[in-house]
Amino acid sequence: MIELQDYTPIVGQNVIDDLRLLAEKLEGKAIQNINSTAVGGGVAEILNRLIPLLQELNVDAHWDVIKGGEQFFEVTKKFHNALHGLNEEIRSHDFDIFMEASSNNIAQTNIYGDIVFVHDPQPIALIKKKGSNKWIWRCHIDVSNPNRRVWGFLRDFVIKYDAAVFSSPSFSQRLPIRQFLISPSIDPLSDKNKELPEDVINGVLKKYGITKDKPIIAQISRFDRLKDPLGVIAAYKQVKKYNDCQLILAGGGAKDDPEGIKVFEEVKEKAKEDKDIHALLLPQNDLEVNALQRAATIIIQKSLKEGFGLTVTEALWKAKPVVASAVGGIPLQIKHKYSGLLCHSVDGAAFALKQLLNSPDYAKKLGDNGREHVRNNFLLTRHLKEYMLLFLTLYNDKDMVYL
Numbered sequence: 001m002i003e004l005q006d007y008t009p010i011v012g013q014n015v016i017d018d019l020r021l022l023a024e025k026l027e028g029k030a031i032q033n034i035n036s037t038a039v040g041g042g043v044a045e046i047l048n049r050l051i052p053l054l055q056e057l058n059v060d061a062h063w064d065v066i067k068g069g070e071q072f073f074e075v076t077k078k079f080h081n082a083l084h085g086l087n088e089e090i091r092s093h094d095f096d097i098f099m100e101a102s103s104n105n106i107a108q109t110n111i112y113g114d115i116v117f118v119h120d121p122q123p124i125a126l127i128k129k130k131g132s133n134k135w136i137w138r139c140h141i142d143v144s145n146p147n148r149r150v151w152g153f154l155r156d157f158v159i160k161y162d163a164a165v166f167s168s169p170s171f172s173q174r175l176p177i178r179q180f181l182i183s184p185s186i187d188p189l190s191d192k193n194k195e196l197p198e199d200v201i202n203g204v205l206k207k208y209g210i211t212k213d214k215p216i217i218a219q220i221s222r223f224d225r226l227k228d229p230l231g232v233i234a235a236y237k238q239v240k241k242y243n244d245c246q247l248i249l250a251g252g253g254a255k256d257d258p259e260g261i262k263v264f265e266e267v268k269e270k271a272k273e274d275k276d277i278h279a280l281l282l283p284q285n286d287l288e289v290n291a292l293q294r295a296a297t298i299i300i301q302k303s304l305k306e307g308f309g310l311t312v313t314e315a316l317w318k319a320k321p322v323v324a325s326a327v328g329g330i331p332l333q334i335k336h337k338y339s340g341l342l343c344h345s346v347d348g349a350a351f352a353l354k355q356l357l358n359s360p361d362y363a364k365k366l367g368d369n370g371r372e373h374v375r376n377n378f379l380l381t382r383h384l385k386e387y388m389l390l391f392l393t394l395y396n397d398k399d400m401v402y403l
């Protein structure tokens with residue numbers, strides 16, 4: 001069992017001491033987190049780590065998951081895409097489906113938190129149960145250019161909250177409530193990110209029939225059009241003309257994402273004529289994700305839209321050279337030519353990949369810088385501190401909380 005103290009060698013004793021101080025101030029407050037899936041995707045990933053650590057700090061933290069059928073998740077997936085600015089056909093009936101499932105959740109969810117921390121749009125309507133307790137809406141999505149109809153619908157709920165939290169300054173919205181900007185984080189000691197012995201990495205490669213005889217370019221991400229797996233294949237094909245290499249496109253589905261299998265089939269179809277493209281449908285297995293990221297020579301994340309992009313954070317922490325699109329939270333993580341390479345197109349991605357394959361020393365320098373950037377800004381301990389400050393701020397008329 002990982003304890004807070006185990007983070008000291010990574011972040012230093014002062015950081016841990018600050019956390020203990022803040023936690024004491026939250027004594028007696030129940031913090032109830034609510035989202036729509038316990039597994040898959042970035043939100044579940046973060047909650048799985050934050051909740052136990054808050055509990056170790058004696059904060060009364062809880063996590064509940066709302067229910068929803070296939071239709072509800074199809075609608076919320078459409079909302080998700082539309083909030084990212086994709087052209088989705090939204091019917092009036094979709095709002096009815098959303099409200100029907102929301103009514104069931106409103107009826108069935110026990111609200112007991114002094115602070116209710118609601119993640120993303122799926123459970124947003126639970127705000128109808130607001131009493132004298134504090135409610136925060138945590139938006140993990142890039143809403144810099146949202147579909148107006150969907151945002152307008154959600155906004156009516158958002159403004160009833162006490163505060164809203166966004167992951168990046170460009171995602172903030174015009175709202176009559178307080179807004180906070182908090183970046184997500186990764187846990188350096190989780191199965192997803194901890195150091196791995198070489199034989200574990202090799203074991204996973206063997207399981208998937210991959211050998212290390214050529215450099216590996218890898219995108220490990222849900223099979224989702226917004227992650228642009230076909231764009232990754234297109235970039236790889238350009239690179240392959242000059243540098244012999246192989247491509248891993250690996251990912252599992254999330255329970256609240258019904259589109260995954262369809263996208264995977266499209267990728268399989270495109271990959272079938274090249275034995276150096278490994279399209280892998282992964283089980284939910286953090287060690288395997290870790291091993292594949294570590295096995296990669298270069299990590300690519302060619303998303304068309306992105307929330308924060310935790311896969312990039314994970315890759316940088318592993319000191320990997322990363323090529324990633326300049327979307328969502330990725331530019332917060334990658335300073336171009338310092339902690340990775342940003343790209344804006346298939347051609348740009350291919351150019352960056354070739355550059356890294358041809359200059360291993362430069363690639364290593366970018367990876368090392370990336371790891372330090374993550375250590376200073378995107379580890380779980382910084383996230384924990386900002387959440388606790390946020391909770392305390394809700395009880396304070398002024399925006400300052402003193403340690």
Ligand code: UDP
Nearest residue numbers: 041042045220221222251252282309310311
């Ligand atoms: N992930 C995983 N298995 C997969 C694909 C992704 O565990 O097959 C994890 C990935 O390592 C990261 C998270 O899911 O921790 C994805 O978060 P990100 O912000 O990159 O994107 P999202 O999926 O939330 O859009």
